[in-house]
Amino acid sequence: MREYLLSILVAALVAYLLTPIVRVFAVWFGAQAVPRERDVHVIPTPRLGGLAMFGGMVAALVVATGLPEMRKVLADGDINVTRALLLSGGLLVLIGIADDRWEVDALTKFAGQVAAAGIFIMQGIQIYVIPLPTGESLTLPPAYGVPLTVLVVVATINAVNFIDGLDGLAAGVVGIAALALFSYAYLLSREYGLSTLTAATLIAAMLFGMCLGFLPHNFSPAKIFMGDTGSMLIGLLLSASTIMLTGQFDPAILANGLFPFFVPLLLIPAVAAVPFIDMLLAVWRRTNQGRSPFAPDKQHLHHRLLELGHSTRRAVLIMYCWVGLLASGLVGLAVFDAAWVTVGITLVVAITGVLLMLMKPKRRPRRGVAPEPPPAGRSSRHRAGVP
Template sequence: MEIFLMLLAIVLGFSIVVISVPPILRVARQKQLFDSVDERKIHTSSVPPLGGVAIFLGFVLSTIVSTDGYSFDSLKYIIASIILMFFIGLKDDMLVISARNKFVVQVFAAALLITLGNLQITSLHGIFGIYGINHISGIIFSLFIILAIVNAFNLIDGIDGLASGLAILASFVFGAWFFIAGHIQFAIMSLALTGSLAGFFIFNVFGQRNKLFMGDTGSLVIGLIVSVLVIKFNEFNLFKTSNYYIANSPAVSFAIVIVPLVDTLRVITIRLLNGKSPFAPDRNHIHYRLLELVPSHFRVSLILISTNTFLIALALFFNHIDFNVSLQFFAVFVLAILFSFIPSWILRYRNKKAAKNKLLANNPL
């Protein structure tokens, strides 16, 4: 029965998205609802940014249907927070709103999850020698985690298939662990997101006339759901209640969302060092750098998803050999940072070599 519900969540989420995309596209074309094209955007044609509407419908409906019969008290607060993210994202996609107003709604949605949904970090599992934390610290840290992940997925959504591909990876890994560890409600929720994103991925990556983007509507909703999975994953691993207990769960969960988090940290740091606002858009994201080396959205997305998969496997291996959680957290973080700068280093070397060759050509001996 549980396996049937897992499959139902995936298939239903996928089917709802696939069925809902064509009418969404028709409305977008009739109302001229397209993503703007400017010098900062990679795409050169008008594409509807309403994929998040389909993802929202697929996830919410498949989760509600597939968890029917299970006690899932926090689900109503999770969905309420998702609805807040959905509407603020949709408004931003249609009208464009200030970063401040969007951030205020994010804080409100996160606070709703933490206070009423009882979604809160209560322990750091020994990272830097810290275990249990008090209630206020837990609220602040939980708020930070939610906002960081939400905005990381919002910022990583720059090329076809990247944000959805990374979220598919994260939701599937979390869903698999929730299932084998016996947390069926959250396994269903995770796999409902996997199925919904898989349906969107097809249109986003392989669509021609039926192509669409997820927009802020999608990235904000996805980030919120993944943040819920991260916090529950860590809380469920506080005590060894099953054979699938993961002692170093903070490091493992960090590895699962490492690519969007490190990319966000990297670009914000570069902006601040250049005296710019951390919210100022630019082309310093790792996927933009990789596109200069590998001119294919799909291949760049596969490279970053594969890198994320490798870091997850490495974190799980460290956990298996009982590697110190602080050292593991640090090792995964450093490896991710080093990788994020590799494309820029290659480009800098290539540009220097090209400049040298040009100089030699203009000044032959």
């Protein structure tokens, strides 16, 4: 556990300290998000926050390779995790910088994401087995394992990119998912007496630290956005941890059946369920109105929460709670035999989310609007007893 705590601390600290420097560079470089009609922010905000997150990842990898046991894990046999993360992450960061500054077309970004997945496969990070309902594992030949790996990487990157709609939402949601993957891998390994030092667990720990260090600068009101530079990077790391955890545990030794085997693949759709449902509703709404499914509007879930009177912070916290509910439920069902533990954690998170939604938002007067005058004959002087 000490190795993981050190990696989390280094990734968080470096990302936190680098973010103000990156913010100054983004302003100088001209990589700023100009407010649009459907956006929540009202002033130009620097992008490129992913550069600071990438620095946190690199620092954590340097520290991890300096630890003897962790060095063996990162270069285990045919899999070179350090090289895979640096090459694929560096590629997506370069594409993200270009997009945050000059807006790269979707096809170029898609090609870069596929290339990043190809680097993973060349370095040995690939889905090799899939569990079957019979309790056995199906070994996938390259003809099936390679496209499935590419699909998981590209889908995860774009899921994170879609989540990035409110200040702090993507960093918080991915941080919760990374913490869930880390807890799943570490607790399940300890439960069955397996080695807790694995590359997949380390990636989840680093990802949690990167999001934790960047979030104070990105939470509402955001001083900087992660941009595509950050969303593609953290999506890549989330997919790497998911792919490497898939098939890590033998179904024959798991007391809870096959469910724990599927958790890594279920976790990403679970944490992205709310944004994906919002996306499907948006497509249905726009096509039903005879508009393009890609036409922007202000009827997304976070827009509706804001219209109800919730602040941006509270809207994000509500979504944190529901993502935490799904993630903790999956991990609890996979790790704990006692059902009351999972039910208890789920209820606590659910009640917190409901309370946040039911709390009456404070209505603040808009800027530039004068307060209503007192009724005629009842001036403030009279109410205060002034003659």
